[in-house]
Amino acid sequence: ASTAAVIPAAGRGVRLGPGAPKALRALNGTPMLIHAVRAMAASNAVSLVIVVAPPEGATEVKSMLDAHALPERTDFVVVPGGATRQESVKLGLDALPPGYETVLVHDAARPLVPVDTVDAVIDAVREGAPAVVPALPLADTVKEVAPATAPGAPEPVVATPDRARLRAVQTPQGFDRATLVRAHETVTNDVTDDASMVEQLGLRVVVVPGHEEAFKVTRPLDLVLAEAVLARRRL
């Protein structure tokens, strides 16, 4: 069965600060989205990449893909995205042709994920898991807080979950196609990743080891780190 990757790239990148939509910003001279597309196409298993572009930027994204060298054996489709990540992924899934039974969902904002991580996710889906997430143990201790009692007042700590049982989740997340489609048709509350929708269906979600270089470019310091990683790779 073939594998397709949906890349939500329609976000503004508010936390990165003013500028072009985040996925279109350059990392060492190449748009972040192109790095992310190459990261998916680097897997021999991935034969289709669906890019979910900023709503008004689909034409620009198409020419951007045409202007960069991408593997010949991979097909590319561009669709306009929506107001939330969840909507954007759904719009990408709507464009998925028949014949792709394993689907990856990968943030354009994680441009540097290594191919071994991508392949580990695909392998776990092919071995029968309906949903697979790459994840890492946490470096920081995490506190649950309650809302501050007055504006500007410090937030009270409610609990400290046992860090050893927590994982920071990355992408690509991998799915059996029918499961992911059903999750997006059924779950209507807001979520921050696709696997949590499958959890809400009561289905099994499993974790495989993530990778430090699969970090999400979110704030300005992440751009510095991403460019340093690329320089080390000589890209």
Ligand code: CTP
């Ligand atoms: N995304 C999307 N459509 C949206 C919002 C987000 O496709 N309406 C995508 C982003 O382009 C990104 C991924 O979802 O690749 C992860 O989201 P995030 O890191 O939060 O990116 P942004 O939403 O762009 O950033 P911010 O939240 O800082 O605005």
Ligand code: MG
């Ligand atoms: Mg966001």
